[in-house]
């Protein structure tokens with residue numbers, strides 16, 4: 372038999388989905404231009420949805436989740452990448468219906484591969500991962516919308532989560548006055564050490580107020596929560612403010628009137644990290660490796676192996692994770 376690798380394989384068992392670490396031949400991996408030995412992956416909320424059989428994320432099982440991977444090219448059929456190159460893959464179909472980064476190896480189309488930006492190690496690139504990329508894309512949209520530090524406070528919701536914690540760090544580094552909203556009262560100090568000026572309880576932003584407007588409080592917001600929280604944000608954003616909507620941990624639907632848009636002139640930006648075009652993708656990674664690189668990356672990271680994934684997946688679904696969870700496939704080829 373040829374070379375083997377280990378992967379966290381999720382299988383459907385009746386109505387249940389169960390993951391376990393297995394040895395698989397490299398021939399198990401899909402066709403693709405670039406074979407990458409994975410040094411690090413990371414756990415994102417979407418990986419948990421995949422591992423639980425959410426059909427909006429993954430339709431075919433058995434499946435190896437992991438929407439992020441960073442590692443070293445081992446084989447390449449295209450001139451753009453050579454063995455030994457350090458690379459990052461986030462988004463596209465990785466970990467959705469293409470076997471993903473919770474494994475010793477991934478094989479992907481060259482069009483998905485980003486050279487590791489100078490200024491980041493492979494480990495740092497995965498502390499950031501899709502969460503960091505999404506946080507940076509959200510900040511990019513706020514800046515595009517004209518939100519500058521002198522305009523007023525910027526709100527970040529789900530602030531101890533992966534996207535939220537990195538959004539807090541980036542915005543603080545860029546000089547914004549950040550208000551972090553969190554459900555974890557015991558993590559307020561962490562949020563302050565990431566650079567949040569104020570921290571407010573999650574429930575503050577979850578209201579059934581029938582009013583079209585609330586007191587204008589935010590020059591901008593990065594919202595990872597959606598649902599009623601996004602309703603509240605739209606009502607409480609200042610004149611000409613901007614809101615980046617990137618997540619749905621609190622709900623996928625929300626109600627709004629047109630008034631925040633036609634009277635306060637606010638802008639609502641949609642954030643998509645998955646199909647983000649390569650030119651913008653490279654620009655965002657470039658910023659993340661330079662002037663936007665959080666100085667607090669190590670503070671955000673914890674490390675687990677493939678064996679720990681099942682319990683970490685339960686934790687992220689319960690909103691219990693803080694910061695970023697690096698996944699290290701400890702034995703790539705066996």
Ligand SMILES: NC(=O)c1ccc[n+]([C@@H]2O[C@H](COP(=O)([O-])OP(=O)(O)OC[C@H]3O[C@@H](n4cnc5c(N)ncnc54)[C@H](OP(=O)(O)O)[C@@H]3O)[C@@H](O)[C@H]2O)c1
Nearest residue numbers: 416505529530531532533534553554618619620621644690
């Ligand atoms: N648009 C994109 O391309 C893109 C990319 C990546 C992620 N996302 C989305 O962004 C969201 C966050 O992802 P993530 O990886 O950062 O997840 P995460 O690490 O699990 O963080 C989510 C955070 O939201 C808060 N939270 C949890 N349950 C909540 C609830 N019921 N109501 C309100 N807040 C709740 C918690 O923070 P506190 O305890 O501090 O409140 C939690 O840590 C997810 O919806 C994910 O699907 C979108």
